[in-house]
Amino acid sequence: MKKLINALAVALAFTGTAGAFHAVHAADYKPRIIRFGYGLAEDSNQGRAVKHFADDLSKRTGGKLKARGFASASLGSDTQMQNALIGGAQEMTVVSTATLVGIVKDFGVYDLPFLFANEKEADAVLDGPFGQKLAAKLQDKGLVGLVYWENGFRNLTNTKRPVAKLEDLQGIKLRVMQNPVYIDMFNSFGANAVPLPFSELFTALETKTVDGQENPVNTIQSSKFYEVQKYLSLTKHVYSPWIVLASKKWWDGLSADEKKAIQEAAVSSRDFERKDSREAAVKAVDFLKEKGMQVTVVSDAELARMREKAKPAFDKFAADGGAEVIKDLQAAIAVVRK
Numbered sequence: 001m002k003k004l005i006n007a008l009a010v011a012l013a014f015t016g017t018a019g020a021f022h023a024v025h026a027a028d029y030k031p032r033i034i035r036f037g038y039g040l041a042e043d044s045n046q047g048r049a050v051k052h053f054a055d056d057l058s059k060r061t062g063g064k065l066k067a068r069g070f071a072s073a074s075l076g077s078d079t080q081m082q083n084a085l086i087g088g089a090q091e092m093t094v095v096s097t098a099t100l101v102g103i104v105k106d107f108g109v110y111d112l113p114f115l116f117a118n119e120k121e122a123d124a125v126l127d128g129p130f131g132q133k134l135a136a137k138l139q140d141k142g143l144v145g146l147v148y149w150e151n152g153f154r155n156l157t158n159t160k161r162p163v164a165k166l167e168d169l170q171g172i173k174l175r176v177m178q179n180p181v182y183i184d185m186f187n188s189f190g191a192n193a194v195p196l197p198f199s200e201l202f203t204a205l206e207t208k209t210v211d212g213q214e215n216p217v218n219t220i221q222s223s224k225f226y227e228v229q230k231y232l233s234l235t236k237h238v239y240s241p242w243i244v245l246a247s248k249k250w251w252d253g254l255s256a257d258e259k260k261a262i263q264e265a266a267v268s269s270r271d272f273e274r275k276d277s278r279e280a281a282v283k284a285v286d287f288l289k290e291k292g293m294q295v296t297v298v299s300d301a302e303l304a305r306m307r308e309k310a311k312p313a314f315d316k317f318a319a320d321g322g323a324e325v326i327k328d329l330q331a332a333i334a335v336v337r338k
C-alpha cells in the first residue's frame with residue numbers, strides 16, 4: 001500500500017496538479033447570447049450559413065453559447081454593424097469586405113476587377129497568409145476577422161437594356177457599394193455610379209432612383225431583384241468575399257475555450273457556406289430566367305476590354321497607398337496559379 005501511495009505521489013509530482021486534472025476539467029463556457037446581424041434575407045446563402053454557425057456553436061458548447069441571427073439589416077447596414085461591433089453594442093456580423101474600406105483602406109484590394117480566375121484561387125488566397133494578414137489589420141480598429149465566406153462573383157442587372165458590351169453601360173445609373181474602387185471602376189466603364197448601402201437597394205431599384213446594380217446571382221435571387229430588374233449580364237467582374245467579424249471589445253472578455261469554440265464554428269460555417277453558395281449559384285441563373293430575366297453572357301473579348309478600361313481604378317488605388325497590397329495580392333495569386 002505504501003508503495004502504491006508513493007508511486008501515486010511521484011506520478012502527481014511529475015504531471016503537476018493542473019495537468020492531472022486537465023482531462024476532467026470542464027470547458028469554460030458562460031451562458032451567452034451572441035447577436036449576429038447580417039444584411040441579406042434569412043432565406044439566403046448568408047442566412048443559411050449564420051444558422052449553421054449558430055447550430056454548430058451551440059452543439060460545441062453544450063448550448064451555452066447561443067448565436068441569434070438578425071437578418072435583412074435589421075440591426076443596421078454593413079457599415080453600421082461594423083461600428084456597433086467596434087463600440088461593443090453588437091457581438092458579431094458578416095459583411096462584404098468592400099464595406100470595410102473606411103476602417104482599413106487595404107480591403108479595397110479585393111474589389112479590383114478580374115483578379116481571381118475562379119473560386120479555388122480565391123479560397124487559397126483568402127485562407128492563406130495574405131488573407132490572414134489583411135484580416136489581422138482589423139484588430140487595432142476594434143474588430144476580429146474570423147473567416148472569409150463567399151459572397152461570390154458579381155454580375156450586372158438593370159432595367160434599361162441588355163448589356164453585352166461596355167458601350168451598353170453608357171449613362172446607366174448603377175448602384176455600387178460605398179467604396180471608391182467600385183465608384184471609379186463603373187464610372188470608367190461609362191456608367192453613372194451611385195454609392196448606396198445594400199439595405200436601401202431594393203427600394204432604390206423599385207422607385208427607379210437607380211437603373212441597376214451588381215451582385216452575385218445568389219443575392220439577385222434571395223433579394224428578389226428579379227421583381228424589379230429585367231436584364232442580367234454575366235460579367236463576373238469582381239470576386240466579392242464576405243468576412244465574419246466579432247467585436248474586439250467583446251472578444252477580449254471571452255475565455256480561451258469560448259474563443260476556440262467560436263473559431264471552430266466559424267471555420268465549419270465557412271466550409272458549409274462555400275459549398276452551399278456554389279451549389280445555389282449553379283441553379284440561380286435558371287431560376288432568374290424562369291422569373292423573366294433576360295440573361296446576356298458577356299464575351300471574353302468584351303471582358304478583356306472591361307479589364308483594360310478598369311486600369312485607371314487600379315492605378316488610383318495604387319497611388320492612394322495601395323501599391324504594396326496590390327503587389328502582395330498578385331504575388332499570392334501567382335503562387336496558387338503555379
Ligand code: TF8
Pocket residue numbers: 038039040078094095096151177197198214215219240
Ligand atoms: C452589396 C453586398 C451585400 C452584402 C450583404 C448585405 O452589394 O454584396 O450583398 O454586403 O452582406 O452591398
